[in-house]
Amino acid sequence: MAERLIQLGARPPIVSQLCHLTRKQSIEFFKAVQGQSPKQGMLPHDHQWAIRSAFNNIHASLFLNMIEDIRYRLYTPSLNATLLVTAYEIYSNVASRILANRQYTQPRSSQHYPLDINRAWYLASLLSAGDLVFILCERCRARYLGMIHPDATFSQCPICDVWTDRSGRRRWVSAKSKKLTLNKPSAR
Numbered sequence: 001m002a003e004r005l006i007q008l009g010a011r012p013p014i015v016s017q018l019c020h021l022t023r024k025q026s027i028e029f030f031k032a033v034q035g036q037s038p039k040q041g042m043l044p045h046d047h048q049w050a051i052r053s054a055f056n057n058i059h060a061s062l063f064l065n066m067i068e069d070i071r072y073r074l075y076t077p078s079l080n081a082t083l084l085v086t087a088y089e090i091y092s093n094v095a096s097r098i099l100a101n102r103q104y105t106q107p108r109s110s111q112h113y114p115l116d117i118n119r120a121w122y123l124a125s126l127l128s129a130g131d132l133v134f135i136l137c138e139r140c141r142a143r144y145l146g147m148i149h150p151d152a153t154f155s156q157c158p159i160c161d162v163w164t165d166r167s168g169r170r171r172w173v174s175a176k177s178k179k180l181t182l183n184k185p186s187a188r
């Protein structure tokens, strides 16, 4: 399972935590699987990533819906390696089709999905902590992510509450009216 996590791009601290390995073991394992040293620096920690754009929200919602559905079917209360790997593999299959439909020309390696496995792991922890919540859109019936957090309360559907700008980017409609208070990523 540790090998699969690393192949999907997971960094050593996450592998250590999910596979009960020491930090040193995870780093050695990473080097053996990837043939290079792991990237240094902090793991993803932007708790507002899922609401920064409708595009992010769709990808985060897709992945966390997978996590929730699998968790429900398998009666798995907490996030473990099997759950993360299974949900991420399904997510990346679906994401590659969405990106192909958008004629997205980047290579289809996991590093190029909007949601990499390290951020996926962090989003799953936000969902467990209750910072991210699922909301059912009454218009399109999509189950998307909203946020309840002291810094940001946000609940807009990434399919219905958007408009498309000239470059084809989907942008949130009237974000300010929905009490959105985004901090710049660099502020955290």
Ligand SMILES: [Zn+2]
Pocket: 137, 138, 139, 140, 141, 142, 157, 158, 159, 160, 161
């Ligand atoms: Zn909707």
